[in-house]
Amino acid sequence: MKTKLTILGIALTATLLPAQTFTTNSYPLNPNTGIADGSPVGVMEQFNVSGASGVITNVQVQLDITGGFNGDLYAYLVGPQGQLAVLVNRPGITGSNPFGYGNGGFNITLDSSSANIHGYGSGYTTNGLGQVTGVWGSDGRNIDPQSLGSVFSGAATSANLGLFQDGNANGVWTFFIADLSPGGGTANLNSIILTIMTVPEPQTWIILGGAILLSGFINRLRRR
Numbered sequence: 001m002k003t004k005l006t007i008l009g010i011a012l013t014a015t016l017l018p019a020q021t022f023t024t025n026s027y028p029l030n031p032n033t034g035i036a037d038g039s040p041v042g043v044m045e046q047f048n049v050s051g052a053s054g055v056i057t058n059v060q061v062q063l064d065i066t067g068g069f070n071g072d073l074y075a076y077l078v079g080p081q082g083q084l085a086v087l088v089n090r091p092g093i094t095g096s097n098p099f100g101y102g103n104g105g106f107n108i109t110l111d112s113s114s115a116n117i118h119g120y121g122s123g124y125t126t127n128g129l130g131q132v133t134g135v136w137g138s139d140g141r142n143i144d145p146q147s148l149g150s151v152f153s154g155a156a157t158s159a160n161l162g163l164f165q166d167g168n169a170n171g172v173w174t175f176f177i178a179d180l181s182p183g184g185g186t187a188n189l190n191s192i193i194l195t196i197m198t199v200p201e202p203q204t205w206i207i208l209g210g211a212i213l214l215s216g217f218i219n220r221l222r223r224r
Helices: 002-016 117-122 149-154 204-223
Strands: 023-029 033-035 039-049 055-066 073-078 084-089 105-116 132-137 171-179 187-199
Touching: 023 039, 033 039, 033 171, 039 187, 055 073, 055 084, 084 105, 084 117, 105 117, 117 132, 171 187
Parallel strands: 105 132
Antiparallel strands: 023 187, 033 187, 039 171, 055 105, 055 187, 073 084, 073 171
């Protein structure tokens, strides 16, 4: 009898709760501007997001950068509630490599679950423009980009794009990138695409009502 009640309860709950509908919106910017070599001033761009319902389940950032020296680049994304995710922080710099990777440019997608971009040199591909390609995890090292290589090696990677999950997508998102070491040429920021996936929040009254109905249904069955 307990098994039958459990099965019936699960079926009734499933009919009471609405199916989750994921919504994905992309926000492209095409600044097509140079990133000054060896300058902390950098480039700042903003995305104005409105009309997004529900809570964030995933955030991705696509970067198209040509030229320069990848190991000089530092980039982050700030969300509407002030969360700061470090996208790129001097990729390749470690205790044994104080300069980072020397590739010129990125054509990549950053997320919160793929292999960390900081160590991409262990296995990567490039396109005809010499840009590093693929899907990578955001760096997440929220440390001074001028730190010693040994600090990079031991730094936590928790300041990544996963910080935005369960938050509100609406508001101003700020992207920043700079080339922090002179030499290696000037990189060009061609485009940025911010992609946000959301899902509706469960309605409290639906869940509460479902629980009450389910409880009454089970009690009626037990009296039989």
